[in-house]
Each structure stands twice: as structure tokens, then as C-alpha cells.
Amino acid sequence: MNKRSLVSIDDISREEIIDLLRRAQYFEANPTHKLLDGKVVATLFFEPSTRTRLSFETAVNRLGGRVIGFSDAATSSSSKGETLKDTIKMVSNYVDLIIMRHYLEGAARYATEVTDVPIINAGDGANQHPSQTLLDLYSIYKTQGTLYDLNITMVGDLKYGRTVHSLLMAMKYFRPTFHFVACDELRMPSQYKELCDSCGIKYYEHHDFSADVIGAADILYMTRVQRERFSDLLEYERVKNLYTLRRSMLEGSKPNLRVLHPLPRVNEIDQDVDESEKAYYFEQARGGLFARQAIICRALGIDTPTLTTSIES
Amino acid sequence: MTKEYKELAVAALRSGTVIDHIPSHNLFKAVKILGIEKMDRAVTIGNNLESSRLGTKGIIKVADVEFDEQVINRIAIIAPHAKINIIRNYEVAEKRPVRLADTIVGIVRCPNPKCITNNEPMKTHFDVTSRQDDDVTLRCRYCGHTVESSEAIIE
Ligand SMILES: [Zn+2]
Numbered sequence: 035m036n037k038r039s040l041v042s043i044d045d046i047s048r049e050e051i052i053d054l055l056r057r058a059q060y061f062e063a064n065p066t067h068k069l070l071d072g073k074v075v076a077t078l079f080f081e082p083s084t085r086t087r088l089s090f091e092t093a094v095n096r097l098g099g100r101v102i103g104f105s106d107a108a109t110s111s112s113s114k115g116e117t118l119k120d121t122i123k124m125v126s127n128y129v130d131l132i133i134m135r136h137y138l139e140g141a142a143r144y145a146t147e148v149t150d151v152p153i154i155n156a157g158d159g160a161n162q163h164p165s166q167t168l169l170d171l172y173s174i175y176k177t178q179g180t181l182y183d184l185n186i187t188m189v190g191d192l193k194y195g196r197t198v199h200s201l202l203m204a205m206k207y208f209r210p211t212f213h214f215v216a217c218d219e220l221r222m223p224s225q226y227k228e229l230c231d232s233c234g235i236k237y238y239e240h241h242d243f244s245a246d247v248i249g250a251a252d253i254l255y256m257t258r259v260q261r262e263r264f265s266d267l268l269e270y271e272r273v274k275n276l277y278t279l280r281r282s283m284l285e286g287s288k289p290n291l292r293v294l295h296p297l298p299r300v301n302e303i304d305q306d307v308d309e310s311e312k313a314y315y316f317e318q319a320r321g322g323l324f325a326r327q328a329i330i331c332r333a334l335g336i337d338t339p340t341l342t343t344s345i346e347s
Numbered sequence: 348m349t350k351e352y353k354e355l356a357v358a359a360l361r362s363g364t365v366i367d368h369i370p371s372h373n374l375f376k377a378v379k380i381l382g383i384e385k386m387d388r389a390v391t392i393g394n395n396l397e398s399s400r401l402g403t404k405g406i407i408k409v410a411d412v413e414f415d416e417q418v419i420n421r422i423a424i425i426a427p428h429a430k431i432n433i434i435r436n437y438e439v440a441e442k443r444p445v446r447l448a449d450t451i452v453g454i455v456r457c458p459n460p461k462c463i464t465n466n467e468p469m470k471t472h473f474d475v476t477s478r479q480d481d482d483v484t485l486r487c488r489y490c491g492h493t494v495e496s497s498e499a500i501i502e
Contacts, residue, residue: 117467117468118463118467137461138461138462138466139459139461139490140462140488140489140491141489143463143488143489144464144469159461159490160461
């Protein structure tokens with residue numbers, strides 16, 4: 035077990051989150067920095083995810099490290115029936131850090147228990163994806179200049195959307211007000227509302243994606259409403275277009291409002307929104323590179339300079 | 348219940364352990380958790396006995412064995428009101444309730460089929476997140492799914 039592993043955003047404190055965001059800021063100003071000279075990093079993708087893998091591998095390369103690994107389980111030894119434990123132990127002999135994605139939930143946590151090499155969880159099934167959460171926080175911080183006292187509106191699939199759950203848990207330190215916009219079938223699960231209650235966080239639930247809700251928001255966090263999530267397909271047909279953002283809906287919104295989306299999007303954000311200065315989802319993905327550089331350096335215990343702007347409130 | 352039957356149920360034990368107040372429907376789960384099937388000592392198991400508290404109850408008597416406290420406390424998942432009587436020289440030398448530990452390793456299976464614990468040769472690991480009378484909520488340390496103790500599947 036290596037204490038610098040990152041399995042869940044819940045494993046790290048408010049101070050560590052802020053420290054990682056400061057480091058990300060530094061990497062945005064200085065993206066190429068040979069801090070990983072001589073280090074070898076494994077990217078083990080038991081489940082393919084080109085977007086996440088490219089982001090992590092670019093982060094390692096920009097830091098001057100080397101990458102080994104595989105991009106889907108079919109080309110790895112797990113397809114021959116090797117256990118996860120054996121694969122992790124074998125790879126641990128060769129590398130300084132393991133970045134892994136797995137289709138099974140809890141796989142990354144288990145991996146930390148069988149090796150002393152630090153593990154970064156790049157997604158374990160529907161469970162955790164902490165680097166996504168960190169890049170979401172980074173986008174919020176960058177666009178709003180603070181993480182504190184923001185009005186954050188989450189729209190779409192709030193029941194199964196892992197990114198909204200992790201973001202909610204990470205934002206609990208920063209006095210947010212949440213608005214949850216979803217149909218009945220995809221409402222925010224009660225455990226997260228109870229978490230808000232226990233932390234004294236205000237939240238409001240809405241069916242309608244209305245002008246009032248949009249008008250109050252600092253951040254609109256959009257998610258995909260997927261057909262396969264519905265037990266009742268008639269219900270899907272009824273709601274599928276109710277949670278789509280169009281450019282006209284941004285009229286009258288706050289000047290500082292920014293629209294985020296974990297990507298890939300399907301039709302929940304109209305193409306015409308892309309031209310708005312309030313669309314931030316492409317920049318958001320770019321920020322993922324810097325957030326991942328910060329996470330990698332933390333996992334390896336490499337001290338990085340930080341910019342001295344204040345994130346604290 | 349006849350007198351004869353009652354006497355059998357409380358037949359004297361010279362030394363060993365009597366586990367009483369096990370809910371009838373969980374008696375054989377308790378047997379399994381404690382590994383009693385593999386023991387070579389005299390074992391007496393009674394079930395559907397009258398109980399003012401539980402309606403009916405089960406009882407397990409194992410001669411010449413005193414269980415490790417940690418081991419015996421594992422049955423608290425399915426028998427939260429069980430009482431442990433340790434018998435020495437025909438007398439109850441110790442009597443105590445079971446107590447569920449804050450973490451449970453092994454025993455309970457995770458209800459999530461996509462959990463790593465259901466797909467690797469490894470032990471499950473649950474943390475107790477709330478205790479309300481009979482029902483205890485357990486949370487899988489790996490996938491985060493929760494399960495009520497009354498619905499827990501015993502491995
Ligand atoms: Zn589990």
C-alpha cells in the first residue's frame with residue numbers, strides 16, 4: 035500500500051485538493067517540465083478509454099517520463115485468465131507508478147493493497163474517477179476565480195452520473211448551493227442529499243430546466259441522459275429533449291456563468307452553444323492535462339512549484 | 348412443547364459453549380459462519396424452540412470448545428441478540444452478548460456483481476456504517492455498495 039495513491043476524491047482532504055489545483059495552475063503556465071526524467075509509468079487500461087488514456091499519457095510525456103502499458107484487456111494477460119493481483123504485482127516490478135482503468139468497481143482500491151507502487155485510479159466501472167473530478171474543480175476555479183459560495187446547477191442524469199456524485203462530494207468543502215435538475219427516474223440519490231444535509235449545504239430539486247434556474251447559476255454542469263438508464267422507454271421519449279441546453283436559453287444568464295460537461299456529449303448541449311463565450315467544455319477537457327500532471331507528481335512525491343494565487347477564501 | 352423435548356434442548360454440557368437466542372431462520376447461517384460443520388466435537392443443534400423474545404429461536408451447543416471472541420462475534424451479523432454461554436464444569440462460567448465489529452472481513456458477499464470482490468479470489472471487506480436495533484448497514488470498502496445485515500448473503 036502506497037499512501038500517495040489516488041483511488042477516490044474522498045480520500046483527499048480540502049487542503050490536498052487545493053494543493054493539487056495550485057500545482058495544476060503551475061503546469062498550465064509551464065506544461066513541459068522534465069520532472070519525471072528517468073521514471074517509467076504504466077497505463078493499464080483493462081477497459082478502453084481513449085480520451086482518458088491520451089490525457090494521462092500526454093501528461094507523463096510532457097513531464098519527461100516514459101510510458102508502458104496496454105489500452106484494452108484483450109491485449110493484456112488478463113485475457114488469459116490472470117488475476118488482477120498477479121498483473122499488478124508483475125507490472126510493479128518494472129514501474130514507478132501505475133495508472134489504471136478497470137471495468138470492475140473497487141479494482142483500483144484492491145490494486146493498492148497488493149503493491150507498494152502508487153496507483154492512480156483512472157476509472158473503476160461506475161465507481162470513482164478522481165482525475166475527472168479534479169479537472170472539474172479546476173475548471174470551476176479557473177472560470178469563477180474561487181471555489182467558494184458558488185451556485186452549481188447539475189442537469190440530466192443525476193442518478194447514475196458518477197461525475198456529478200464525485201463533484202458533489204468534493205464541493206462539500208466550499209459552501210456551494212446546488213440545484214438538481216432531472217426527471218423523476220434520474221433524480222439525485224438520497225444518500226447524496228443526506229450528505230448535503232449533514233454538511234449544511236443548501237440544495238433545490240427541479241423538474242423544469244427553466245430560465246429561473248439557469249439565471250441563478252454560476253456553473254451549469256450538463257450530463258448525458260442515456261436511453262439504457264430508463265426502465266420505461268416511453269418516459270425516455272418524453273424527457274429526452276427536456277434537458278437539452280440551447281443557446282437561446284443562456285440569454286439573461288449571469289455574465290460569469292460557464293457551461294461544463296464531462297464529454298462526450300450527444301445532444302444534451304446544442305451545437306449552437308459552442309459559439310457562446312459561456313461554453314467551457316472543451317477548455318475543461320484541456321485542463322484535464324494539467325490536473326493529471328499535478329496528480330502524477332503528487333503520486334510520485336515530486337515537489338512542484340506552485341503559483342501563489344490564492345484559492346483559499 | 349413437551350417436557351421431554353425441553354429437557355433435550357437444555358441437556359447438560361460439562362464444558363464448552365452454548366450459543367442461545369439465534370433467530371430460527373438464521374440458525375444454519377450461524378452454523379456455517381462458525382465452521383461447526385467441520386468440527387469433530389459433540390455438537391447439538393436445536394431449532395424452532397420457544398422464545399418469548401424472538402418467537403422461535405435456535406440454539407447451538409459445542410462440547411469442549413471455547414471460541415475466539417472475534418470469531419464468535421461474526422454471527423452478530425445474522426443473530427444480533429445471540430447470547431454466548433461458556434460452560435466449565437457444568438456451570439455457566441461466562442455469559443455475554445455478541446458484538447458486531449466495525450469491520451467485517453470475509454463472511455458477507457458484496458451484492459454488486461460488478462464488484463472486484465465477486466471477480467477475484469479475495470476476501471470481502473465491509474465497514475459498519477449504521478446500527479439500528481437489529482439492522483446493521485454494511486458498506487463495501489471496494490465498490491461502495493451498501494447492504495442491510497438482514498439481507499446479507501453469507502459466503
Ligand atoms: Zn463491493
